[in-house]
Amino acid sequence: xxxxxxxxxxxxxxxxxxxxxxxxxxxxxxxxxxxxxxxxxxxxxxxxxxxxxxxxxxxxxxxxxx
Amino acid sequence: xxxxxxxxxxxxxxxxxxxxxxxxxxxxxxxxxxxxxxxxxxxxxxxxxxxxxxxxxxxxxxxxxxxxxxxxxxxxxxxxxxxxxxxxxxxxxxxxxxxxxxxxxxxxxxxxxxxxxxxxxxxxxxxxxxxxxxxxxxxxxxxxxxxxxxxxxxxxxxxxxxxxxxxxxxxxxxxxxxxxxxxxxxxxxxxxxxxxxxxxxxxxxxxxxxxxxxxxxxxxxxxxxxxxxxxxxxxxxxxxxxxxxxxxxxxxxxxxxxxxxxxxxxxxxxxxxxxxxxxxxxxxxxxxxxxxxxxxxxxxxxxxxxxxxxxxxxxxxxxxxxxxxxxxxxxxxxxxxxxxxxxxxxxxxxxxxxxxxxxxxxxxxxxxxxxxxxxxxxxxxxxxxxxxxxxxxxxxxxxx
Numbered sequence: 490x491x492x493x494x495x496x497x498x499x500x501x502x503x504x505x506x507x508x509x510x511x512x513x514x515x516x517x518x519x520x521x522x523x524x525x526x527x528x529x530x531x532x533x534x535x536x537x538x539x540x541x542x543x544x545x546x547x548x549x550x551x552x553x554x555x
Numbered sequence: 556x557x558x559x560x561x562x563x564x565x566x567x568x569x570x571x572x573x574x575x576x577x578x579x580x581x582x583x584x585x586x587x588x589x590x591x592x593x594x595x596x597x598x599x600x601x602x603x604x605x606x607x608x609x610x611x612x613x614x615x616x617x618x619x620x621x622x623x624x625x626x627x628x629x630x631x632x633x634x635x636x637x638x639x640x641x642x643x644x645x646x647x648x649x650x651x652x653x654x655x656x657x658x659x660x661x662x663x664x665x666x667x668x669x670x671x672x673x674x675x676x677x678x679x680x681x682x683x684x685x686x687x688x689x690x691x692x693x694x695x696x697x698x699x700x701x702x703x704x705x706x707x708x709x710x711x712x713x714x715x716x717x718x719x720x721x722x723x724x725x726x727x728x729x730x731x732x733x734x735x736x737x738x739x740x741x742x743x744x745x746x747x748x749x750x751x752x753x754x755x756x757x758x759x760x761x762x763x764x765x766x767x768x769x770x771x772x773x774x775x776x777x778x779x780x781x782x783x784x785x786x787x788x789x790x791x792x793x794x795x796x797x798x799x800x801x802x803x804x805x806x807x808x809x810x811x812x813x814x815x816x817x818x819x820x821x822x823x824x825x826x827x828x829x830x831x832x833x834x835x836x837x838x839x840x841x842x843x844x845x846x847x848x849x850x851x852x853x854x855x856x857x858x859x860x861x862x863x864x865x866x867x868x869x870x871x872x873x874x875x876x877x878x879x880x881x882x883x884x885x886x887x888x889x890x891x892x893x894x895x896x897x898x899x900x901x902x903x904x905x906x907x908x909x910x911x912x913x914x915x916x917x918x919x920x921x922x923x924x925x926x927x928x929x930x931x932x933x934x935x936x937x938x939x940x941x942x943x944x945x946x947x948x949x950x951x952x953x954x955x
Contacts, residue, residue, distance in 0.1 A: 513692065513699060515699070516699040519688065519692075519699065520688070521681075521683060521684040521687040521688050522683075522684070525683075525687050528706065531703060531706070531707075532703070532706045532707050532709075532710040533710060537714075545683075546683060547713075548643075548709075548710070548713055549683055549686045549687060549691070550686075551640050551643050551644070551713060551716075552643075552644070552647060552649075552686075552691060552695075552709075553654070553669070553686050553690055553691065553694070554654045554667075554755060555639075555640040555643060555644055555653075555654060555655075
């Protein structure tokens with residue numbers, strides 16, 4: 490592909506900086522699928538909720554590699 | 556464009572263009588050679604804008620696509636302006652933690668890798684759970700601190716993006732542009748465990764290391780991917796109607812890149828053993844997938860020699876099309892145009908080369924014209940060269 494790729498290398502086999510556990514515990518939406526669904530219910534309009542499974546999955550995908 | 560095509564209504568033109576692709580894939584001589592536009596952000600420069608302007612405005616992006624389609628009678632366009640969702644990631648405040656980055660001249664990919672080898676099974680066991688509980692919090696340092704307002708804005712931008720995709724479908728429909736391949740299921744391509752490991756989970760460097768040091772763990776992951784992701788696709792193919800789906804130019808779209816860093820044993824055990832059954836299913840049902848063979852594929856050409864004519868189409872990047880025709884006379888070739896040619900030669904030289912490609916590789920079917928690289932940068936192509944090639948190929952009728 491002609492897209493430019495930055496050359497810095499991340500050593501992912503090394504331990505990652507741990508995500509702060511206290512923050513995770515404090516955040517009411519941290520678990521999947523319970524917390525995640527609760528968050529989607531807060532941000533999705535009522536009429537869109539029947540498509541929550543697909544729309545939520547796509548939103549996660551966009552945030553991860555969009 | 557030929558008069559006969561100029562007089563067609565958009566829907567009719569779309570169906571006609573689709574038939575041109577299907578004829579070429581089936582090794583029937585098409586009326587003319589179809590042109591698969593492997594053109595991404597280059598069209599932004601050609602319309603007089605810079606990358607940042609188009610990425611920050613859906614109206615400008617729409618204008619660049621319309622300008623492009625008005626100027627160049629291309630039959631399929633790989634990106635119709637919907638490839639990069641910066642409005643969503645920017646609403647979320649991703650900044651340098653985004654997958655892509657851009658400036659005036661470039662859209663690029665930030666270095667990324669979401670998994671160490673020992674967490675690959677966590678990922679495949681539940682991809683969304685892994686993304687939500689591990690990948691996103693690790694990728695975005697303030698993930699747990701985002702106010703609800705940010706989440707709501709992100710949703711709103713995401714919805715705008717979906718609406719933009721629908722709008723662009725209408726825009727391209729008005730030009731009679733043909734559809735490449737059905738989506739599967741979200742990003743348009745069928746992926747394999749080894750490709751996901753290379754492009755997102757481990758990265759090229761860590762995959763190269765893991766293929767030697769952690770082969771068994773990689774194999775376990777690829778097996779699990781095959782069970783969860785690939786086998787259900789094969790089952791659907793086998794349940795589908797025989798023959799090509801005429802709504803599309805191809806029955807699927809696959810990207811192969813990791814073969815470039817695998818040795819033959821690794822390729823056979825981490826890739827081919829899963830890929831072959833999928834391709835055989837398409838062959839059995841009389842369907843033809845397009846495989847974008849990034850880098851090179853010639854070192855593994857022998858794996859594909861037994862497929863029936865009409866069941867495989869390779870979109871070549873660095874392979875020589877004449878050499879591939881020699882070793883794989885059963886595989887339809889997509890490609891031929893290089894960025895070196897389009898960016899540096901004269902229009903006459905480009906047309907002469909295009910004519911040679913068509914006369915030597917496509918006069919009896921089995922060839923589709925395309926660019927070897929995704930045209931992305933300003934200097935990847937001169938507008939007058941693409942114009943000359945498009946005018947030539949859209950008017951050059953083949954003898955039947």
